[in-house]
């Protein structure tokens with residue numbers, strides 16, 4: 586009862602319930618997520634490094650890809666290390682300030698990803714629907730503005746929400762039914778007035794996810810209409826192959842995000858929700874580089890050359 590005393594006994598530590606109380610599963614989960622984390626980091630860092638190092642990949646499409654890979658290394662790193670530590674040590678407490686910081690980086694990166702994905706689809710739209718003007722429209726300077734703009738907007742946009750969140754008072758219960766500090770599970774625990782925060786969060790999430798989503802959707806509609814108008818089958822296939830992987834990534838990303846946030850929050854669906862959040866926090870950064878880049882001829886070629894150089898360098902060192 587005294588825990589619920591408002592104001593004078595605010596809680597500074599919360600508990601992340603994670604995947605529940607399954608001691609016999611902790612080690613297995615730890616190993617699985619550790620492997621996922623290592624593979625995600627290795628793949629994404631490899632792609633970002635290739636894009637920076639290889640002259641042939643210095644085009645807007647690959648700059649966007651490189652930036653997306655960078656973003657995904659950060660994204661996994663906001664969620665996974667913390668989760669691995671608590672699976673390993675069994676310590677599930679997290680201080681309120683770290684929890685809010687985690688949510689800040691997580692949400693800023695989600696917003697940046699939405700923007701980057703829409704910039705990438707706009708890039709594909711120009712390449713397929715306006716091929717004659719592509720080089721002029723999507724020049725290096727514009728590409729730089731779009732990427733830098735995405736990062737800045739993402740990180741600035743979430744500051745307002747974080748300022749409001751940092752003023753929340755928690756007075757128990759303290760258990761967050763998730764494996765990271767997500768918005769709704771965290772604010773639900775607060776005993777402050779949530780009116781302003783909820784309105785601001787609603788406006789922000791609409792502006793920063795719906796606008797990029799509509800932009801992406803429109804670009805792909807134009808792309809599909811253009812492709813359908815191409816008379817020859819080989820021409821159709823060629824045009825489609827340059828954007829099919831983008832389409833897969835965008836569909837998976839928005840699909841899981843929409844399902845996770847739109848599903849009614851009933852008890853039975855809550856665990857399903859956890860699975861979906863594993864999907865967009867853990868699985869997409871793992872799969873994206875595979876879908877996007879490692880199937881791509883130019884990236885494979887760059888990788889082969891880079892490996893060749895490493896082998897040559899190793900031989901020189903041996904001599």
Ligand SMILES: *[C@@H]1O[C@H](CO)[C@@H](O)[C@H](O)[C@H]1NC(C)=O
Nearest residue numbers: 633636648651652728729732
């Ligand atoms: C990100 O984009 C910028 C500008 O388009 C580019 O110069 C930079 O190399 C990209 N970063 C990576 C890691 O690809």
